[in-house]
Amino acid sequence: MLLLWREAPCLPTMRIDGKVVLITGASEGIGAACAAEFAASGAKLSLTARNAEKLRAAAPAGAFTVTGDLTNEAGRREIVGRTLDRYGAIDILINNAGAGTYEPSWEMPLEDARYLMELNFFAPLALTQLVVPGMRLRKDGMIVNVGSIGGKVTLPWMTVYSATKYALGSLTEGQRMELRRDGIRTMIVCPGYVRTRFQQNVLRGATPDKVRDARRYAITAEACARSIRHGVEREARTVVAPRAAWLLVIAMRLFPSLVEARMAEMNGTA
Numbered sequence: 001m002l003l004l005w006r007e008a009p010c011l012p013t014m015r016i017d018g019k020v021v022l023i024t025g026a027s028e029g030i031g032a033a034c035a036a037e038f039a040a041s042g043a044k045l046s047l048t049a050r051n052a053e054k055l056r057a058a059a060p061a062g063a064f065t066v067t068g069d070l071t072n073e074a075g076r077r078e079i080v081g082r083t084l085d086r087y088g089a090i091d092i093l094i095n096n097a098g099a100g101t102y103e104p105s106w107e108m109p110l111e112d113a114r115y116l117m118e119l120n121f122f123a124p125l126a127l128t129q130l131v132v133p134g135m136r137l138r139k140d141g142m143i144v145n146v147g148s149i150g151g152k153v154t155l156p157w158m159t160v161y162s163a164t165k166y167a168l169g170s171l172t173e174g175q176r177m178e179l180r181r182d183g184i185r186t187m188i189v190c191p192g193y194v195r196t197r198f199q200q201n202v203l204r205g206a207t208p209d210k211v212r213d214a215r216r217y218a219i220t221a222e223a224c225a226r227s228i229r230h231g232v233e234r235e236a237r238t239v240v241a242p243r244a245a246w247l248l249v250i251a252m253r254l255f256p257s258l259v260e261a262r263m264a265e266m267n268g269t270a
């Protein structure tokens with residue numbers, strides 16, 4: 001037993017100090033809080049979002065910013081290309097930009113569903129494809145995908161959003177195994193309720209009343225960013241923030257009918 005203990009590998013720890021960190025969706029909310037958190041840990045930041053004014057206002061001193069839309073290929077190539085021109089490498093990619101919609105899946109325009117999939121799934125995949133070649137050459141790197149607790153337990157008020165986050169979670173797991181030999185780690189972040197403007201920034205629709213009431217349990221964007229930074233440092237596979245949200249995941253596995261009934265009631269469809 002003692003021998004096993006002594007032979008056990010040390011717990012991984014990644015230093016953020018001096019690392020180049022590219023964060024998407026950094027003009028507000030969790031992305032802006034991550035920018036502050038990683039800047040405080042000594043990272044060299046490259047930040048992106050569509051709104052130039054908000055992005056500049058949120059960026060910590062010394063951060064490099066590139067304005068662009070991640071739902072088109074030109075925007076994605078520009079942020080990666082200009083970051084590489086500026087710093088020569090990208091060590092950590094944080095795919096945080098995302099959006100939701102409160103439209104019932106059975107009647108929403110497919111155009112909206114495609115847009116969400118483009119932003120929440122294809123943009124992280126495309127950015128990963130752009131940064132991985134450099135990471136493979138250096139045999140080092142980390143891809144952080146900001147999913148959602150809705151990517152572990154489907155939220156009926158955001159069914160298609162949940163589907164995009166399930167897809168992102170599966171991508172993160174698969175890439176961890178694909179890129180293992182190349183020294184590249186991947187991490188999925190599953191925030192529960194975080195106090196940001198996410199609910200106002202949705203494509204369409206309004207938050208069901210009972211879901212809005214749950215806002216009193218929400219954590220701050222800063223607390224979420226701290227969990228993400230800590231997860232990167234310990235090279236975690238999954239970060240659930242707050243950790244209490246794991247209880248919902250476990251409850252759904254053990255008592256699916258009960259949890260589904262309660263969620264339908266929150267959605268106003270029970």
Ligand SMILES: NC(=O)c1ccc[n+]([C@@H]2O[C@H](COP(=O)([O-])OP(=O)(O)OC[C@H]3O[C@@H](n4cnc5c(N)ncnc54)[C@H](OP(=O)(O)O)[C@@H]3O)[C@@H](O)[C@H]2O)c1
Pocket residue numbers: 024025026027028029030031048049050051052054068069070071096097098099100119146147148149190191192193194195196197198199201
């Ligand atoms: N808040 C929550 O309760 C919660 C819970 C679970 C998961 N999440 C996830 O956490 C991530 C961040 O959410 P948040 O709460 O911080 O949301 P937020 O406050 O609405 O911020 C979203 C960010 O994404 C950027 N963005 C949106 N569309 C974009 C586009 N087409 N191209 C480039 N950037 C775009 C926005 O900037 P511009 O408008 O300037 O482009 C903004 O900086 C998302 O992936 C979300 O799904 C949030």
